[in-house]
Amino acid sequence: MRSKSEILTPLFFVLLVLAPLSAARGTMRCTPKTLQSNEVLVISMDVPHGAELAAFDPKGEQYYVSFLPVPGGGRDAPAIRPNLFRDVAELRISPLTFQGWHYRYGAERWTSVFSMEGEYEFRLSESLSGDNPNVRVDSCKVNYVSTRQSRGGDAGDATLGNASD
């Protein structure tokens, strides 16, 4: 299992954009709708929002990005501290390098998320490990297409976006 320090290295190529706390809870958006491996996925979220974010691959496998600590949760440390994440308005993700906690019993590991083509769903909630109907969950989907192109000069590495509201 990876250490926390390893997880929080720049290998996790996302852009965190903090937004004003005054924003009301709202929806989340994934753009573009069709994502090629050499493109950058932008996830926009009205803030403040829930503390947990996970990606679901086409097979339904879950990859946690931000999560609250729970004893026995099977995950080491989140890529983003959940309290900080609540006020993140925008994530910029390179599919070639984007990683999360693959949530599979006995095989939990920090691994690449975009490993196959197909529809990926990102879910955002205060708690994803549940079905309490009173807990809000937002989601957006993106169709991932692997272009298998050279990564030279693409936006795969950390792309620092501008702060936005």
Added chain:
Amino acid sequence: MSTRRVLILGIAAFGFLHLDTTSAFAGRPRVPDAPVVSWSNISDTQIRGSISQCRIEGVAVNTPECNQRIYVTGQFGECTDTPQALVNLPSAAAESWTLSGLEPGQQYLLWARAWTAEGGVCTAVASVKTDVLHVTNLELVRETRVPPPLDAYDAVEYRLSVGNNTAEDYDRVVVGAWVNHPIVWPQESEVVVGRVNRRGGAETRSTDTFTFYKPHGMTFDFSSFDFSFEVDSILSSRAEVAPTGSSVTLPGASAIVQFAPGSFSAPTFVSLASTFTYVLEDNILETAAVFRPYPVVSRELRIQTGGVSPTNDTVVTVTLPQSFLNGILSTYHIRAFARFVGHELSWEPGFISFDPVESQFNATSRTITLTLPPSAFAPENTSDPIEAVVIFAGTPANDGAALAAPLEAGQETQAGVSPTCLQGLMCPLVGGCNVAVLGEFTPDRNGRPHRGVDYVAARGTTVRAASAGIVERSYLSTCTPKCNSGNTIIVRHIDGSASRYLHLERRDVVAGAFVNEGETLGTSDNTGDSRGDHLHFEYVRTGDITTSSERIDPDQCIGRLLSGVISVGSPAYPDSTIVSVWFDTVRLSRPDWEHIQFGMNDYNVSGVSSGSHSILLRVEYIPFGCGSPGCRSSLRVVLPPGMRFSNGTSQWDISNVLLDVGRYFTLPVVVSP
């Protein structure tokens, strides 16, 4: 209250004797014509006996296979000056023996042993068996489906025939059965299966029926049955009570029942009997668990008023045996409990429970005076006579709160299990049950209720049955909108409660399957209306899975409740000390301590909450020949992980100490959170 108790009628015993019919009941029920005892180490050597009041007679037979002399004696469980008969048989000889001097009205457990002075191949110990009674036939009467919601079970009724009843001094004979199968109900408990009325002295054969419950479709044979019989009522009296009131007294004035004027409108015959019933002792421990009754006096008082109940309160004065009083802990006081019939709704007739009645104990005279309300006089079943049954027990002196508000939600009862949980549940997830953020049980939260608990569980985590039962449903939900539970399994448990497992990845069991506690049901996932991987777990105490409000928070029944094995006994051969074992108010060892093995015995405990508990040991049997001072023996108790004695250790030993039959040891233990 487990409805298995409903089936349990009063068994009153003078002696307890065991008929081993294990092989006889395999396949088509068949029983031997006569109880013949053979021991593995003393081939064909037999001890036979018969019981008459205050005396036991028998014949010991040695055989050529045993080339050494054997000796026979009797051991009586709770008697300090044990009567003994000693015969000294050469090989291939027989000799009759008699054990006399039994005190009327006292309970004895008969043990007979044969051994050789020289040891060797003939060294063996066995319980004596008599030809007082034996089972002659066992046949299936009918098998019917139990009505919903327990229709996953079949009610199977058998008819048992008994014969050769030579117990002429007894009022009645009762046959008990033990069903040692994890899914058959009732299990590991006594069930009255036969009754022989000897009052006329002419009846030598009788039949009776009994019912047990098994999962529908399950094939059952009797290979796991043990049969025993017990003989009832050795101390009784009968008198006529006039409308003006009078008293009825047991021999020796051990009990006086005073009926007030006007209790009966016409002269009424009243019968008193002092009996012993392991089952009732078990019943009081269960139904009156909130009062923590232990120890329970070894006899109960039965007051039969025939066909009418007294209209006024009845005052009863009973002299309690010193042996019982010796076992009362210093922090306990003595309380009288009366049997009440039909207190609660039950799908089975004859529901009985024990509730405390007003009573006062006089330590000087060893008498307890109690007041029985008219409602305490009732027939257990419609065909039974009207009868009051009173049992005495020690209870903690500080149980006033329990009296004031018994059985409130969350209140702990026996072994620390919340009364809202019919049973302690095993965590349904391999790896532990950790409640997810916002995954708590919320029955009436603002907004929609969440009547289950969400446990964090990565996809693929093994989900197991929280308790034994039958898979009632195993299906993929199609419910819409926002009600889809995905792959779902419902398990109906033996006590009628049910558990639900939602959003599963894989279902490894089909409807109708029998699952033991901890058996794999499938794996967890995120199927259906769910935000992410987890296990949504529900527990329906009443079993009414169609009414969501019947669900209770299952997390209070599992997770932090400890399960494990407590080992108790004498660690070294040939030390043959035998002790009965209680954990809090729960008897771990079988009441018929004849079945406790020499050496160490393992007892399972489950549903034990964190905090302070106690183990109570009572010495039942000491090494043979230990009837005089100076006999020393040893005891050991080994606790399971998570449980410690107050000094922090997990093992308790005493060795080379003087032990007396009836001596108690109270061992405080602590379960860490």
